[in-house]
Amino acid sequence: MLAENSANATNPRSNSYRLACLCDLRDEEGRMLLLRRARDPNRGFCSPIGGKLDTATGESPAHCAQREIREEAGIDVPIERLHLLGLISEQAPDGHWLLFYFRVVGPVQVQARDVDEGRLDWHRPDELDNLPIPETDRRIIWPLVAATQAPTPGGRDGFFSVHLDLMAGGLSWQVHQILPGTSGPPPSPQQPARSSLY
Numbered sequence: 001m002l003a004e005n006s007a008n009a010t011n012p013r014s015n016s017y018r019l020a021c022l023c024d025l026r027d028e029e030g031r032m033l034l035l036r037r038a039r040d041p042n043r044g045f046c047s048p049i050g051g052k053l054d055t056a057t058g059e060s061p062a063h064c065a066q067r068e069i070r071e072e073a074g075i076d077v078p079i080e081r082l083h084l085l086g087l088i089s090e091q092a093p094d095g096h097w098l099l100f101y102f103r104v105v106g107p108v109q110v111q112a113r114d115v116d117e118g119r120l121d122w123h124r125p126d127e128l129d130n131l132p133i134p135e136t137d138r139r140i141i142w143p144l145v146a147a148t149q150a151p152t153p154g155g156r157d158g159f160f161s162v163h164l165d166l167m168a169g170g171l172s173w174q175v176h177q178i179l180p181g182t183s184g185p186p187p188s189p190q191q192p193a194r195s196s197l198y
Contacts, residue, residue, distance in 0.1 A: 017089070017098040021065045022050035024085065024103040024145065025073060025110065031122040033073065033110055034131070038118035046123070046131045048101075049073060061100035072117060073110045081105045083157050085148060088141065092166040101141075103149070103157050136164055140173050150181035157181045 025033040025048075034046040049072040053064045062082050069077050086101035112121045123131060128142055140162060148158035158179035165172045 017096045019053040019055060019061070019064075019098050019100075020050060021053065021061050021068060021100045021102060022048045022088075023065050023069050023073075024048050024101065025069070025108050026104070027109065027122055028107045029122075029124075031124050033108075033120060034123050035072065035115070035117055036119040036121065036132075042134055044132055046133050047137060049117075049120070050099075062102070065100070065102040069104070072115055073108070073120065075108060075110060077104055077108070085157050085159060086141070086144060087159075087161045088164065089162075090136075090164045090166065101145070105157075136171065136173075139171075140164065144175070144178065147178060148181055150183070152183045155181055155183045 027033070033049065035049050036046045037043055049068055051064065051068045051071075053059050053061060054067075059067070061084075062079050065082050066077060066079065069075060081104055082102045083105050084100060085103040086099075088097075088099040088101060090097040090099065110120065110122075112119075114120075125146070128138070133142075144160040144162060148160050150157050158181040160178045161176040163174050163176060165174075
């Protein structure tokens with residue numbers, strides 16, 4: 001997914017997990033918004049929009065998804081519309097990643113266009129096989145997304161957790177959890193509870 005050549009391989013923190021989010025946006029026709037990336041990592045490949053968490057400020061994964069959607073797609077999505085569909089850990093020689101895969105609940109409208117990071121375009125799910133996408137996405141992530149999405153419009157998406165191991169130069173993976181989507185409507189968004197522990 002995001003494994004890249006690290007310029008700070010001698011940094012003792014380079015073996016720590018780097019945190020990022022991926023954002024799955026769909027339109028009224030069920031098409032997916034993908035970014036054909038103009039920069040590394042994954043230059044020339046199509047993937048969902050997303051980016052690194054601002055760990056210096058303590059940014060949450062959901063707030064990161066909100067920010068990335070605003071910056072790259074140009075729309076504001078409320079937290080209540082972000083469903084954590086997947087958790088992806090990636091172990092690689094040049095750095096490890098922990099990725100939070102969010103699905104935006106309900107359709108959005110975004111104009112296809114060029115952005116700083118590359119080209120945003122809408123694609124039907126049946127077009128994925130003909131797009132340049134990373135092999136980990138093609139073999140692992142997209143099938144898990146399909147297996148956990150709601151089976152009917154208005155249903156509730158499920159959840160998956162997967163670990164990718166690229167340490168030996170090849171690719172192996174283990175699905176830790178998979179909960180299929182359901183046909184029933186999602187529960188009404190509730191105001192998040194606030195802790196008074198501090």
